[in-house]
Amino acid sequence: MTPRLALAGVTFTHPGADRAALRGVSLELTAGEIAMVAGAAGAGASTLLLVATGLAPRLVGGTLAGSRTIGARRCGIVFARPWTQLTGLCSTVEDEVAFGPASLGRPLAEVRAAASHAIRQLGIAHLAGRDPAHLSGGELQRVVVAAILALGPELLALDDPAAELDPAAADALYALVPSLAADGMTILIATPDVERAARVATRALVLEQGTVVADGRPADVLPVTEVGSLARAAGCPPPYPLDVPALLARIAPDAGGRAHDSSDAPPAGSGPDTGAIAR
Amino acid sequence: MIGYVAGRSPLHRAHPYTTLTLAGAVLFAAFAMTEPATVWLLVLAGAALAATGGVLRPSARTALAVSLPIWALLFVLYGLMGADPRVAVGPLSLSAPGIARALVLGGRVTAIVLGFLTALATTSPHRLVEAMTARGVPFGRTFLLASTLTVLPRMQERAARILEAQQCRGLRLGGSVPARLRALGPLALPLIFGALAEVDEQVLALDVRGAATGGRRTPLDPPPDTRPQQALRWGLLLLVAAAYAWKFWRMRA
Numbered sequence: 001m002t003p004r005l006a007l008a009g010v011t012f013t014h015p016g017a018d019r020a021a022l023r024g025v026s027l028e029l030t031a032g033e034i035a036m037v038a039g040a041a042g043a044g045a046s047t048l049l050l051v052a053t054g055l056a057p058r059l060v061g062g063t064l065a066g067s068r069t070i071g072a073r074r075c076g077i078v079f080a081r082p083w084t085q086l087t088g089l090c091s092t093v094e095d096e097v098a099f100g101p102a103s104l105g106r107p108l109a110e111v112r113a114a115a116s117h118a119i120r121q122l123g124i125a126h127l128a129g130r131d132p133a134h135l136s137g138g139e140l141q142r143v144v145v146a147a148i149l150a151l152g153p154e155l156l157a158l159d160d161p162a163a164e165l166d167p168a169a170a171d172a173l174y175a176l177v178p179s180l181a182a183d184g185m186t187i188l189i190a191t192p193d194v195e196r197a198a199r200v201a202t203r204a205l206v207l208e209q210g211t212v213v214a215d216g217r218p219a220d221v222l223p224v225t226e227v228g229s230l231a232r233a234a235g236c237p238p239p240y241p242l243d244v245p246a247l248l249a250r251i252a253p254d255a256g257g258r259a260h261d262s263s264d265a266p267p268a269g270s271g272p273d274t275g276a277i278a279r
Numbered sequence: 280m281i282g283y284v285a286g287r288s289p290l291h292r293a294h295p296y297t298t299l300t301l302a303g304a305v306l307f308a309a310f311a312m313t314e315p316a317t318v319w320l321l322v323l324a325g326a327a328l329a330a331t332g333g334v335l336r337p338s339a340r341t342a343l344a345v346s347l348p349i350w351a352l353l354f355v356l357y358g359l360m361g362a363d364p365r366v367a368v369g370p371l372s373l374s375a376p377g378i379a380r381a382l383v384l385g386g387r388v389t390a391i392v393l394g395f396l397t398a399l400a401t402t403s404p405h406r407l408v409e410a411m412t413a414r415g416v417p418f419g420r421t422f423l424l425a426s427t428l429t430v431l432p433r434m435q436e437r438a439a440r441i442l443e444a445q446q447c448r449g450l451r452l453g454g455s456v457p458a459r460l461r462a463l464g465p466l467a468l469p470l471i472f473g474a475l476a477e478v479d480e481q482v483l484a485l486d487v488r489g490a491a492t493g494g495r496r497t498p499l500d501p502p503p504d505t506r507p508q509q510a511l512r513w514g515l516l517l518l519v520a521a522a523y524a525w526k527f528w529r530m531r532a
Contacts, residue, residue, distance in 0.1 A: 055483050077487050084477045085484035088433070089425050091405040095499050102497040103418065103489030111497055147488060 002071045004155045004186040005029040005052050010066035012051050017062070021047040023210040024066070029188065031154070032181045036197040037190040038222060039207035045190035048207065049157040052188055053077045072186065076153030080163040082140035085147075086132050093135070093143050094119065094128040100151040118150040121176060137164035145173065149180070156180065158189045162196065174200050198222055281341060281396065282432030283403055290332035290401035294504045295410045297512055298402045301328060304515040305394030309387040311522035313529075315379050318386035325393035332401040342392040349388050353381035404429050406502045413501035418490055434474065441469050 005027065012022040021044045029035055029052075037045040050056035053075040057064050079085055090096040098115035106114070119125055122142045127135065132143055141164045148156065158177075162170035170193070177200045181187055189197050198204065198218040206214040206221055214221035285291075290298050305325050312318045329338040361377015404425040411421040445465050446452070452462050485491070 050483075053487070055486065059483055059486055075487070077483070079480055079484065081477075081480065084480040087485065087488070087490075088429055088481075089404055089408045089422070091403060095405065098499055099490075100488035102412075102499055103492060105492075105494045105497055108497055108499070111499065144484075151488065 001030055003028045003030050003069070004033075004072040005188075006067070006069040006071065007051070008067040010051060010064065010068055012047060012056060012064050013062050014047070015061035021062075021210050022051060025051075025210070025212055027052075027205065027212070027215075029155070029186050031184045031186055033203060034177055034181045034187045034189070034201045035203040035205060036194075036201035036218065037188065037205045037207060038194050038197075041192075042209075043207040044210040045207055046159050047210075048205075049077060049159050049188060049190050053155065053157050070155070072153065072155035074151055074153045075155045075157065076148035076151055077157040078141075078145050078148055078159060078161045080160040082137060082144045082164055085144045086140070091131055092128065093124065093130050093132055096132050096143055097147045097150050100147055104151070114150045114152065115146075118146040121149060122146040123172065138166055138169050141165055142169065142173070153185065155186045155188070158187065158191070160191045160193070161189070162191065162193055170196060194222060281435065282399060282429065284334055284337070284400045285403075286333050286401065288331060288333040288401065290328070290397070291403070293401075294502050294508050295402045295407040296504070297508045298332075298398045299407075300512045300515050302394040302398035304519050306391050307519045308522055309390045311519065311526045312387070313383065313526060315382035315386065318383050318390065321390040322386050322393065325390045325397065329393060329397040329400075332397050334397060334400040338393055338396040338400060341396055342389055345392050346385065346389040350381070350385040353385050354378075357381040357384075399428060399431075402428065409498050409501045410504070412496045413498040415495060417493070418496055422485075422490070434470070437473065438466065438470055441466055441473070445469075 006029075007025050007027045010022055010025045011020050013020045025044075025048065027035075037048055039045050047056065050060055051064065051068065052070075054070050055077065056062060086096060087099050090099055094115055097118055098111050101111040101114045119128055122145055124139070124142050124146060127139055127143065132140060135143065141161065145158075145161065162173055165173060174196045177187055177189070181202075189201065191197050201218050204214070204216065204218040204221050205212050290301075305321060305328070309318065309321055312321055326335060326339065329335040332338075357377035357380045358373045359371070359377075361374025361380065364375050365372045366375050366378075367373075407428070408421050408425050411424070412418075442452075450462055450465055452459065
């Protein structure tokens with residue numbers, strides 16, 4: 001099967017930056033795969049999405065070294081801030097969602113069908129006639145996701161897509177991801193919301209200073225203490241969604257007690273748990 | 280008020296090319312007029328246009344806010360320092376030809392601003408995009424024009440948000456002139472840098488959504504363009520051309 005994305009030893013430096021945002025990243029994604037990218041702020045997760053979708057360096061600028069093959073016929077990306085992703089030229093949500101297919105010059109009936117399908121997928125039919133300028137951040141983000149889905153991308157990059165969503169809407173968005181993947185879409189998610197992303201991802205990459213330090217199943221590679229502390233901060237009572245104690249018992253038996261104590265939990269990818277998360 | 284105001288007036292329902300042609304006609308006609316009376320007739324026409332669009336009050340207010348400083352400058356330049364003969368107005372001795380010149384120039388500015396604001400307030404950017412798309416205008420040009428129409432209201436909105444945020448952080452806007460000037464930095468810099476950052480992201484978002492493909496877009500809901508409106512636009516063009524012909528004929532005569 002032709003990979004939707006193949007990166008081999010990719011190094012990317014933003015324009016004017018003195019150090020690379022990505023260093024020697026190698027990655028292959030196939031149809032139906034859901035890969036999450038975890039890492040501290042500045043680790044390079046958002047940059048990886050820009051490179052994966054072909055926007056960097058084409059529009060972003062900078063320099064790319066290594067080999068990149070984008071096999072997907074169409075790539076879509078959703079950023080965290082929905083208001084910057086609106087065209088500002090459409091007076092209804094329906095037209096905003098239809099903007100992409102219309103830009104591709106598809107026949108009107110096809111454009112309308114793609115827009116209504118995407119609107120139904122996101123559960124925003126009740127907003128279809130509303131002016132996007134008068135929607136809340138959460139509603140807007142769902143409109144933006146629908147607008148991207150209407151294009152029928154084969155590779156969808158989600159850059160912290162739930163940043164503007166309330167918990168229920170974030171859950172609904174992540175719940176949609178497996179069904180998109182089941183239709184053959186390849187999905188790449190960069191988010192600090194590790195807990196939600198890990199529920200749907202089939203693969204997780206952990207980035208540190210632009211380098212992939214772990215790559216595998218989410219339960220195998222994610223920093224378990226981070227999942228535990230995030231779940232606790234979100235008010236989730238144990239057992240945590242990923243069953244952290246069981247996970248710890250399996251992969252790091254001597255760290256089991258620490259997962260429940262956020263006070264000495266090391267940051268992601270550092271300290272005694274690092275060995276547990278490495279592939 | 281600078282920007283589109285939703286409404287159902289005849290101007291709102293008109294084809295976007297018609298409202299833009301009306302504003303363009305006011306602009307070009309203003310430079311064809313050389314007499315104070317005709318220029319101020321044009322100002323009245325601009326006001327009538329704004330009234331037809333239901334936006335007279337906000338348009339006139341903004342037009343006056345823009346024009347008044349220019350009138351004051353023109354009054355000083357031409358009225359006080361203009362050529363003879365002079366007329367006495369109270370304690371002042373004013374230049375009669377200078378006052379006439381100031382009335383022409385000031386009237387032009389007012390008429391143009393009024394026409395432009397009316398077109399801005401009654402032309403939906405969405406309908407304009409659809410109209411241009413239906414005519415096969417490349418998206419780059421369409422976006423450029425539509426963005427120009429929406430940039431001022433967006434900047435106003437952003438400036439208001441930044442102002443609130445900076446005041447919450449203790450920024451004081453009152454006080455002496457140097458203090459007010461110092462307050463400009465915390466307002467202007469986030470406004471400019473924030474706008475640039477958002478433009479960067481919007482370029483990426485538009486590219487992903489096929490805006491840069493260069494092919495012909497599919498119009499979703501193009502506004503109807505009737506024969507009377509087309510006739511009106513051609514009529515306005517001919518009228519403006521006639522006004523210039525009259526002006527140049529008089530200059531030669």
